[in-house]
Amino acid sequence: MINRRRFLQTATATAALAAQGFSGQVLAQQGLKMAAPAPFSFEELKRRAQTMSRMPYVAPPSPSPEILQQIDYDAHGKIRFKTDLALWANGPSEFPVTFFHLGRFFQKPVRMHVVEGGQAREIVYDPDYFDMPANSPAHGLPANSGFAGFRFQEARNGKLDWKKNDWVAFLGASYFRAIGELSQYGLSARGLAVDVAVFGKNEEFPDFTHVYFETPQAGSDTVTIYALLDGPSVAGAYRFVMQRAAAIVMDIDSNVFMRQDVSRLGIAPLTSMYWYSEKAKATAVDWRPEIHDSDGLALWTGSGERIWRPLNNPPRIITSAFTDENPKGFGLLQRDRNFDHYLDGVYYDRRPSLWIEPQGTWGRGSIQLVEIPTDDEIHDNIVAMWVPADPVRAGQALEFRYRMHWSAEEPYPTPLARIVATRLGNGGQAGTSRPRGVRKFMIEFLGPPLTKLPSGVIPKPVLTATRGEFSNVLTEAVPDNVPGHWRTQFDLTVNGTDPVEMRCYLRNENEVLSETWLYQYHPPF
Known part of the structure; x- marks a missing residue:
């Protein structure tokens, strides 16, 4: 980062910080350089975001863009944070924090801070935190260039090697993701989406520019971070309370202040x-x-x-x-x-x-x-x-709270039969000429309500479409000996290429047996 305050190095300064509420463990981060303390609270972060929203947007400076352009995908992959220098490598948190380096695809620096006792200290970037090849372009970056993002490693005393395994990562704009209960990264979330797919407007990607790590109690399976969001149309303050359990659960408190109409x-x-x-x-x-x-x-x-x-x-x-x-x-x-x-x-x-x-x-x-x-x-x-x-208008303040479940299935599964597959093919009957403009749909359902059907009872599909005509409707048990596994098939005859919105669910008399299948069909004809 540019223009950071110099970190304190003398024993006198260390003693003064300890008197203000910083424990020896935090002060003794192995090799991490800390700036001077400043008061911190979530309420103050919200006030800061609101104040920012009333002023013109100023993009965070990117240190040496010409050098960052040289840190391409391959070069970035060779720059690795030294896990021995991880925040909380020796506690009190069960989950050490490591950091991502800046590069071509992550040019906006994020300021990282540690919070304890109502005080926040910035972690000052140093290239010595990273292992990198001698010829890496990253060596040419100026001092205090900053970090691109961070990740929480697995528990120090857990079954996995925490130095090689992480469970949540924040990297790029306001994007973040977690591994879920099957220990695999996949889709991402982000703090806010601004004008996605709006005709005549470019999508905006506000950034988490400042992150604050709250020092937890020893042995806790929960970590808390705060983040300041900033973008051309919006500023915001976020709190993430993240629990490392079988599934990753995040409680998010988002406070958004509008600079412009969106x-x-x-x-x-x-x-x-x-x-x-x-x-x-x-x-x-x-x-x-x-x-x-x-x-x-x-x-x-x-x-x-x-x-x-x-x-x-x-x-x-x-x-x-x-x-x-x-x-x-x-x-x-x-x-x-x-x-x-x-x-x-x-x-x-x-x-x-x-x-x-x-x-x-x-x-x-x-x-x-x-x-x-x-x-x-x-x-x-x-x-x-x-x-x-x-x-959503300029000057407006919005607050949304929600819980994220990174899991294998829905956290609150429906008691109804679920849709487990959707298949498309050419319409018409097997062994005959397939007519043009006719599409066959096959929907598979699976679940307890279908398992409990009396022998000989066939569930009825309830079908609707915004246009077109249905024919050759058939519902049958899938011949795989799996209890409660049924499928409904039907043909849809439709002209033109405009999308067709369809809906289907199964029932037995007045009893709904399945969740509702919605599908948007794009005819190719």
């Missing part, structure tokens, strides 16, 4: 990748059967309906809005956990699901899903978020 403000935004699945795949596009970090959007509406919306790789950018009031939850999930459906050593079958559980009253708005075309797995092309119904 057309689409995304709260609790999730970002993922969906290329293709069993649903539809171009011939020989890739040798793997499926490639995706998430395969669907799950909704639990304020009225209690459970909905599953399979993801698409659409022909153009598509935004879908699911209007609601005080939703109970939503998330991007990876439901398909069968390795044979991916056959890839990057373990798409282990990618975490991420569920948002609103806290308090969120009011009216919509869960919006943005799907962007992609031809490769390297691109995140899916965004899901809550968008308030009322316009």
